[in-house]
Amino acid sequence: MAATTPATPPPGAPGGHPELSPPTAPPATGGENPLLHAAKLVREAVPPLHxxxxxxxxxxxxxxxxxxxxxxxxxxxxxxxxxxxxxxFREPRRVPPPRPGAVLAPADGTVALISEVVPPAELDLPREPVTRISVFLSVLDVHVQRIPMHGRIRSVEYRPGAFLSADLDKASEDNERNALVLETQTGHLVGVVQIAGLLARRIRCDVRPGDEVAAGETYGLIRFGSRVDTYLPPGVAPEVSLGQRTIGGETVLADLAVEKDGAGTTGTGTTGTTIVGAEKDRP
CATH class of the missing domain: 1.20.5 (Single alpha-helices involved in coiled-coils or other helix-helix interfaces)
Incomplete structure (x- = not known):
């Protein structure tokens, strides 16, 4: 009578051979190479250059x-x-807040001045006092400038001048500068002035009158220490304080729906400005 060969237990079963068990499958990685994934993370962490x-x-x-x-x-x-x-010269990505009436900071830096002044002549704005918010940029700050609101560029004008320290009040009138007026989608006019400083000897502006622009997009650059002034529409109250740090394209300087009353306090209301265009999606 032929001998019967005992059946071999399946791998992993009691009495089976552990060394014959199939290897455990590695965790799913979505098919992406780990080295490529690490390189992608590094690339996203390093801001692009202007x-x-x-x-x-x-x-x-x-x-x-x-x-x-x-x-x-x-x-x-x-x-x-x-x-x-x-x-x-880094140009980090910024995400504007979802506030249609928000006037965003045009630059990274520190709020150095908040004052009521008549806008400079090159802005061609009404000759009445408005709130001016001055952001001072040190050599360590991001030095690109950003559009404060959705709208259309109404005017751009360059003025040669001196190179005084940008944190001085008179730098707004004496220093080399480049001024633009933005007409917002609600018909308001916002003035933004790039001002050279002690070390800044080159102002770059990449927009022209008639350009349609989006809040937070980069429009210019000042090299090596400078200042950017924002002139709010008449009666609009600031929402920042002296010494506050700003992030260009993200920090809200003011809201067009918040006005100053006769006592100098703020309240919510409308400005009586005619709407010239409906709000639309922008990148």
Whole structure:
């Protein structure tokens, strides 16, 4: 009689061989390579550069390379100088708050002045006192400027001038500057002035009269220390305080629905301005 061969228990069953069990499947990663995923995270964490800074960065890198070739030294200092210059021209992504009447800060920095003044002549606004909010940018701040509201560029005018310290009140009238007037979708006029400072010797403005613009989008750049003034429509109250830090394209400077009453306090109401366009989606 032939001998009967005992059946082999299936892998993983009692008496089976653990070493023959199928390996555990790795956790699902969505099919994405881990290295590519890590590179994507790093790329998203590093802000892009404003195009206006690329020639400056290239010049600093070239100078650092020349010093290294001529002296055989200075590699670390050259890399540091190039990296610092690149950081100055960063243009981080910003998300405007969903407030249709909000006037957003045009720049990163510190609120240095809040005052009632007659707008400068180049803005061609009514010659009556309005609230001016001045944001001072140090050399460590992001130096791109952003549109404060949805609307259309009504005018742009450049004025040459001095290079006084940008935190001085008279810098608004004496320094080199570039002024624009934004006509909002509700018919209000908002003035924004880029002002050069002690170290700032170049103002760049990338919008022209007639351009349709969106709140928070980048429109200009000031190199190496500066100031940006925002002139609110008559009667609109500020929502920031002296010394407050602002984030360009996100911090709300004022709301067009909040007005100052005769006693200088604020309240909610309408300005009586005719609506010239319906609110529409923007990027």
């Amino acid at each position: 195009p206006g800074g690329r020639p400056v960065i290239a010049a600093v890198a070239a100078a650092a390379g020349a010093v290294r070739l001529l002296t055989g030294r200075g590699t670390g200092a050259g890399l540091l100088a190039t990296a610092a210059t690149a950081a100055f």
